Structure formats: structure tokens, C-alpha cells
Amino acid sequence: MKINLLKSLPNTWIKKPLTKRKRVKIEDRILTWKLDKEYFDGSREQGYGGYKYDGRWKSVAKEIIKYYDLKDNSKILDIGCAKGYLLEEFRKLLKNPILCGIDISSYAIKNSIKKGKILAIGNATTLPFSNKYFDLVISINSLHNILNKIELKKAFKEINRVSKKNTYITLGSYKNKNEKKKLDDWAVLATTYLSNEGWTKFFKKVNYKGDYWWFTPK
Numbered sequence: 001m002k003i004n005l006l007k008s009l010p011n012t013w014i015k016k017p018l019t020k021r022k023r024v025k026i027e028d029r030i031l032t033w034k035l036d037k038e039y040f041d042g043s044r045e046q047g048y049g050g051y052k053y054d055g056r057w058k059s060v061a062k063e064i065i066k067y068y069d070l071k072d073n074s075k076i077l078d079i080g081c082a083k084g085y086l087l088e089e090f091r092k093l094l095k096n097p098i099l100c101g102i103d104i105s106s107y108a109i110k111n112s113i114k115k116g117k118i119l120a121i122g123n124a125t126t127l128p129f130s131n132k133y134f135d136l137v138i139s140i141n142s143l144h145n146i147l148n149k150i151e152l153k154k155a156f157k158e159i160n161r162v163s164k165k166n167t168y169i170t171l172g173s174y175k176n177k178n179e180k181k182k183l184d185d186w187a188v189l190a191t192t193y194l195s196n197e198g199w200t201k202f203f204k205k206v207n208y209k210g211d212y213w214w215f216t217p218k
Contacts, residue, residue: 002212005211008059008060009060055089057086057088058089064168068168070135072096075136076090076097076137077127077129077138078102079101079127080141080142081112100120101118125155132164133163134163136163139168141215143192152192160207169212173214182216
């Protein structure tokens with residue numbers, strides 16, 4: 001089902017990238033792909049422009065908990081968890097949840113909020129968890145960073161495998177040439193973003209029946 005569970009995020013989180021990233025240089029993109037300090041805590045041209053904990057994900061976590069009727073002991077996996085800020089809000093709002101997160105960036109994991117969580121360097125294509133283990137699997141604007149559709153199919157297969165039922169993902173997508181250009185300008189990492197129709201067809205191919213939302217920079 002298509003649903004926007006991120007609508008409470010500050011507008012700056014979505015609108016800020018475009019004006020500066022139109023001036024991104026090849027040197028910035030090279031630094032970005034290292035997924036190191038420059039990406040998370042460097043300039044806006046190279047990534048987040050400084051990704052600090054500020055509580056912005058609290059309202060999103062509340063919305064997700066309500067929508068999926070998550071309980072105090074729920075098991076939640078965040079694929080592409082970065083520094084674990086969304087998981088941190090789940091930790092504060094639920095009692096005794098099992099919170100897991102993976103990210104391919106060793107810098108992000110090293111500089112994450114680890115209290116009450118199991119965070120590890122990992123890849124969405126090979127999730128180190130048992131079948132049907134999680135009450136909810138989420139991935140916010142991360143899967144479109146996978147290099148190609150072959151690897152992306154593996155990631156969706158893994159998501160289907162480890163989730164009991166509930167999954168929520170957001171992906172870079174576009175309806176027309178203008179929106180695609182905005183994504184091209186915005187994306188310093190994303191390599192596999194499709195049109196809305198393209199993603200819908202892809203979901204059918206990989207038997208993805210979970211919830212989703214399209215991300216397009218404003």
C-alpha cells in the first residue's frame with residue numbers, strides 16, 4: 001500500500017538538497033561514495049551536511065508505531081539505519097523492543113547511538129537474521145543506493161524472508177522528466193531509482209506486497 005509515514009519530518013529535510021547539489025563536483029561524489037565522515041558530517045554537497053541527533057524522527061516513529069500497532073516487545077529492523085536515530089526514537093517510545101539496524105557505512109555504525117540496539121555493518125542483500133523474525137522491517141531512502149536491479153532483487157528477497165508481515169520502504173521515484181531531473185540533481189548516492197510505474201512493476205516481479213512511499217525532492 002502506498003502511504004506517507006514521513007509527512008511529519010521537517011520540510012528542510014526534503015527541500016534543502018537541490019539548490020546546493022546542482023553544484024556537486026566529481027570530487028564530492030567520490031568522497032560521498034566512501035560513506036565516511038564527509039558524507040555524514042561534511043558539506044551538503046557531499047551528503048547530509050552534518051547529521052546530528054535532533055529528535056526529528058520522533059513524530060515519524062510515533063506514526064509508524066500507531067499505523068502498525070507495534071507493541072512494547074516488537075522486533076524492528078532498519079535497513080540503512082545510518083546513525084540509528086529512528087531506532088533511537090523507537091527505543092524511547094516502546095518498552096523492551098528488539099531493535100536491529102544495518103548499514104554499509106562503518107563510520108555511521110561507529111558514530112551511532114548504540115544504547116538498546118543491535119547495530120552492525122551489513123548489506124541488504126544478505127541479512128544475518130532468521131526467517132520471519134521481525135514484526136517490522138523498514139528502509140528509508142536506502143534501497144535505491146544499491147548498484148543494480150540484480151542486487152536489488154536480492155535485497156527485496158531478503159526483506160520478504162526476515163519479515164513476518166509488515167514492511168515499509170521509501171524509494172527515489174518520479175512521474176515525469178522534470179521530477180527525474182530533480183532526482184538526478186539531488187542524488188549523490190542513488191543509482192537505481194525508477195519511475196512510479198517502474199517500481200510498481202518491479203514490486204510484482206519480486207513479490208513485494210509491503211507498504212511504500214515515493215521520494216521526490218521538492
